[in-house]
Amino acid sequence: MERVYKVYAINNGTVIDHIPTPLALKVVEILGLGNKGILTIGVGFQSKRLPGGKDILKIENRILLKSETDIIALIAPEATINIIQDGKVTKKRIISIPHEIHGVMQCPNPNCATNKLGAHSHFKVEDLEQMTYRCEYCERVTTIIPENLTSPE
Numbered sequence: 752m753e754r755v756y757k758v759y760a761i762n763n764g765t766v767i768d769h770i771p772t773p774l775a776l777k778v779v780e781i782l783g784l785g786n787k788g789i790l791t792i793g794v795g796f797q798s799k800r801l802p803g804g805k806d807i808l809k810i811e812n813r814i815l816l817k818s819e820t821d822i823i824a825l826i827a828p829e830a831t832i833n834i835i836q837d838g839k840v841t842k843k844r845i846i847s848i849p850h851e852i853h854g855v856m857q858c859p860n861p862n863c864a865t866n867k868l869g870a871h872s873h874f875k876v877e878d879l880e881q882m883t884y885r886c887e888y889c890e891r892v893t894t895i896i897p898e899n900l901t902s903p904e
């Protein structure tokens with residue numbers, strides 16, 4: 752008998768493992784995957800590395816770019832990326848914290864042009880270790896707040 756967590760293996764695509772529970776749906780949202788292709792989402796598996804449990808996201812028939820998977824580091828820096836081709840893992844990718852964020856993060860300053868005038872949001876890293884980012888419009892420095900992350904524009 753296959754173990755339950757192996758219930759649906761994919762032949763081609765991207766598997767994102769070690770997402771802290773319950774952030775898998777947030778990852779789907781910030782990658783803009785909600786209405787594209789076949790997704791399998793597993794929530795709340797036991798994990799030695801993540802005491803609160805882990806989620807697994809399988810994206811069928813799509814190889815995510817490094818620039819896409821690096822966005823995941825904003826909420827799940829421990830996530831691991833496996834690229835699957837013809838049923839085999841052909842690449843294990845380590846994600847790194849992005850130096851710039853385009854479009855997926857809302858500025859916490861309500862008076863910012865990105866909130867008031869609908870300007871395209873753009874942040875540059877302020878401190879990589881602290882994971883703080885500076886808004887290119889109003890210069891407000893912010894940490895990553897998952898609620899402020901949205902689908903790409």
Ligand SMILES: [Zn+2]
Binds near residue numbers: 858
């Ligand atoms: Zn701003």
